[in-house]
Amino acid sequence: xxxxxxxxxxxxxxxxxxxxxxxxxxxxxxxxxxxxxxxxxxxxxxxxxxxxxxxxxxxxxxxxxxxxxxxxxxxxxxxxxxxxxxxxxxxxxxxxxxxxxxxxx
Amino acid sequence: xxxxxxxxxxxxxxxxxxxxxxxxxxxxxxxxxxxxxxxxxxxxxxxxxxxxxxxxxxxxxxxxxxxxxxxxxxxxxxxxxxxxxxxxxxxxxxxxxxxxxxxxxxxxxxxxxxxxxxxxxxxxxxxxxxxxxxxxxxxxxxxxxxxxxxxx
Numbered sequence: 487x488x489x490x491x492x493x494x495x496x497x498x499x500x501x502x503x504x505x506x507x508x509x510x511x512x513x514x515x516x517x518x519x520x521x522x523x524x525x526x527x528x529x530x531x532x533x534x535x536x537x538x539x540x541x542x543x544x545x546x547x548x549x550x551x552x553x554x555x556x557x558x559x560x561x562x563x564x565x566x567x568x569x570x571x572x573x574x575x576x577x578x579x580x581x582x583x584x585x586x587x588x589x590x591x
Numbered sequence: 592x593x594x595x596x597x598x599x600x601x602x603x604x605x606x607x608x609x610x611x612x613x614x615x616x617x618x619x620x621x622x623x624x625x626x627x628x629x630x631x632x633x634x635x636x637x638x639x640x641x642x643x644x645x646x647x648x649x650x651x652x653x654x655x656x657x658x659x660x661x662x663x664x665x666x667x668x669x670x671x672x673x674x675x676x677x678x679x680x681x682x683x684x685x686x687x688x689x690x691x692x693x694x695x696x697x698x699x700x701x702x703x704x705x706x707x708x709x710x711x712x713x714x715x716x717x718x719x720x721x722x723x724x725x726x727x728x729x730x731x732x733x734x735x736x737x738x739x740x741x742x743x
Contacts, residue, residue, distance in 0.1 A: 501702065514710070516688055531624040542701050548629040550684060550692040550710045552665045558706035 493586035495570040502564035502588055504535065506557050506572055514549040530555060530574045537564045537571070537588075566590040629691050634718055637683050637690045641720065643727035649674060652719050652730035663711040663736040670705055670719040672728075677703035679722040686715035711736045 489509035496503050508530065515527025527549055535543040542561040564570065566588050573583040628640035638646055655669040670680050680703065682692040692709050703721070711717075714735045721728045 512710075514688075540700075541698055543698070543705075544696045546624050546629070546694045548689055548691050548693065550687050550689065552708035552710055556667075556706070556708050558669075559701065560704060561701040563700045 488580060488582050491572055491574075491582065491584040493570060493572060493584060495564070495586045495588045497564075497566055497588060497590055498560065501560045501562050502537070502568075502570070503560050504558070504570055506535075508555045508557075508574060508582075510553070510555060510574070510576065512549065512551055512553045512555060516549075528576060528578055530576045532575045533557070533572070534574075535559075535570065535572045537561065538568050542570075564588050625694065628694070629689055631690050632688070633690060634683055634685055634716075637681075638720065638727065640691075641681060641694070641722075641727075643720070643722070646720060646727040646729045649721070649728035649730060652721055652728060654717060654719050654730055654732040656717065656732060656734055658733075659735045659737065660711060661737050663713070663738055665708050666711050666734060666736075667706065667708050668717065672703035672719075672721045672723070674703070674721055674723040674728055676724045677721050678724070680705055681720040681722075682707070682709060683718040683720060684709060684711055684715055685718065687712050 492507040494505045510530050511528055513525050513528040517525045519525050529549045530547050533545040533547065534541060543559055568588045569585045570588060571583060571585040573581065575581040628637060631637040631640050651673040653671045656666060660666040668682060672680060677697055679694060679696050681694040683690050684692050693707060695705050697703055711734060716731045716733050718729050718731050
């Protein structure tokens with residue numbers, strides 16, 4: 487099981503500012519290990535962020551997102567105390583969901 | 592000879608139907624993943640796979656990234672669109688093994704702004720492709736890479 491995401495959600499004016507750091511290898515499938523064997527691709531393909539039952543961001547990723555992916559974005563319609571829920575799913579069927587409570591500005 | 596081809600076509604069709612079924616059931620669990628688009632190897636091919644017939648260059652898309660990236664494995668990129676009703680932002684890296692890096696869907700209420708970190712194999716143009724109101728726009732920026740991020 488992958489490590490939890492680190493999520494920060496803060497009010498910035500009337501918007502919620504979200505920063506998330508995920509723990510994932512993001513193997514491209516192009517890299518070779520010490521013995522010269524190709525390391526199979528293992529990467530996050532889908533990311534969804536929701537708040538108060540509404541999707542506020544969704545993404546499809548390829549292998550060229552950096553290891554331990556980072557994402558920063560802003561959305562309207564959240565308030566302090568609301569939960570921001572982030573889920574990812576990778577190409578091996580692993581998935582993880584974490585949430586954070588929006589802090590005041 | 593011809594019979595064989597028919598057989599293969601039929602088998603292929605059956606596989607496609609099966610794959611479609613699998614995709615459909617997977618979609619209820621997760622979201623779809625545009626495999627065809629992520630396998631493209633050029634700016635034009637990616638645009639096509641994303642469903643864009645044509646894209647207009649726009650100075651209303653701002654790409655913020657270093658001019659020179661010392662480490663190609665971690666290149667921070669911020670894309671901000673000032674185009675009204677921006678619905679999606681995609682990041683394309685022209686000289687990577689696969690061009691498309693990420694495709695973000697921006698629902699109403701979310702700022703057309705995204706920061707993430709990408710890998711770059713070598714010095715290349717980065718394209719930000721924005722879908723707004725069903726139309727496509729793009730901007731480009733060259734980033735020089737001193738150490739590639741895809742080898743070992």
